[in-house]
Amino acid sequence: MSSPSNSRHEVVDSYVATHLITPNKALEHAVENSTKRGLPMIAVSPVQGKFTSLLASLSSTRNLLEIGTLGGYSTIWFAQALKGQGKVTSIEIDQSRRDIAVENLQFGGFKPKDVDVILGAGLDVLPRLANEIKQGKREPFDFIFIDADWENQWNYFDFGVKLSAGKGSVVYVDNAVRNLVESDIDQSGSLESGKDGLVAKVGRDDRVDAVVMQTVGGKDYDGFLLAVVK
Numbered sequence: 001m002s003s004p005s006n007s008r009h010e011v012v013d014s015y016v017a018t019h020l021i022t023p024n025k026a027l028e029h030a031v032e033n034s035t036k037r038g039l040p041m042i043a044v045s046p047v048q049g050k051f052t053s054l055l056a057s058l059s060s061t062r063n064l065l066e067i068g069t070l071g072g073y074s075t076i077w078f079a080q081a082l083k084g085q086g087k088v089t090s091i092e093i094d095q096s097r098r099d100i101a102v103e104n105l106q107f108g109g110f111k112p113k114d115v116d117v118i119l120g121a122g123l124d125v126l127p128r129l130a131n132e133i134k135q136g137k138r139e140p141f142d143f144i145f146i147d148a149d150w151e152n153q154w155n156y157f158d159f160g161v162k163l164s165a166g167k168g169s170v171v172y173v174d175n176a177v178r179n180l181v182e183s184d185i186d187q188s189g190s191l192e193s194g195k196d197g198l199v200a201k202v203g204r205d206d207r208v209d210a211v212v213m214q215t216v217g218g219k220d221y222d223g224f225l226l227a228v229v230k
C-alpha cells in the first residue's frame with residue numbers, strides 16, 4: 001500500500017507528465033504492447049524517460065549505449081532525442097524481451113541504422129564492442145545508460161568509461177540509490193562506510209567526475225549516478 005507521501009509523488013509525476021510530455025504514439029504503443037506481452041513494469045517512468053532524453057540532447061549525444069533494453073521504452077526516448085543524427089546500441093540478455101523491443105522500435109519507425117538491439121549478456125557483449133571500437137569498426141559512445149542487473153553496475157560503469165569517446169562523455173547508472181540502500185545499509189540503518197560498492201569505487205576513479213541524485217516520483221524513492229569523463 002502506498003503512503004500519503006508516495007501518492008503525492010505519483011500525483012506530481014502524473015501532473016508533470018500531463019503538462020510537459022507531448023503524446024507520442026511510439027512510446028504509448030511500446031507501453032501497451034509490452035504490457036500485453038507480459039513484460040514487467042520496470043521501464044523508466046515517462047518523466048525519467050524525458051529527463052534522460054533531455055540529458056542526451058544537452059550533451060549532443062551521437063552514439064548512445066544502453067545496457068538493459070526490456071521492451072525498448074527508454075531506447076525509444078533516446079532514439080527520438082538523437083533525431084536521426086546518431087545511433088542507439090542497446091544490449092538485452094533475454095531473447096523474448098529483445099524481440100518485443102525490436103517490434104516496438106519497428107512500430108516507431110526506427111531502422112537498424114538508428115537503433116541496434118544486441119542479444120546477449122552485458123559482460124559478453126561489452127568486450128566485443130570494445131574490440132570493434134579498437135579496430136575502428138565502431139565509433140566510441142558519448143552517452144552510456146546503465147539499466148540492467150544491479151550486481152554488475154560497477155563492471156558496466158568501468159566498461160562504459162573504457163568504451164566512451166573520452167572527455168565530456170556521460171555515464172548514467174539508473175537505480176544507483178536503491179542498490180546502495182539495499183546492499184550497503186547495516187542493521188542500524190546506517191550506510192556502512194566500509195562497503196566497497198559502486199559509489200565508493202566511482203569516488204576513487206580519477207577518470208570521472210560524478211554525483212548521485214536521489215529522486216522521488218511515480219516509481220517511489222530511488223536515484224541515479226551521473227558521471228562525466230574527464
Ligand SMILES: C[S@@+](CC[C@H](N)C(=O)[O-])C[C@H]1O[C@@H](n2cnc3c(N)ncnc32)[C@H](O)[C@@H]1O
Nearest residue numbers: 043044068069070073074093121122147148149
Ligand atoms: C530495468 S530493465 C530495463 C528497462 C529499460 N531500460 C527501460 O527503461 O525501458 C532491465 C533489463 O536488463 C536486462 N538484463 C538483466 N541482466 C542483464 C545482463 N546481464 N545483460 C544484459 N541485459 C540484462 C533484463 O532482462 C531487463 O530487461
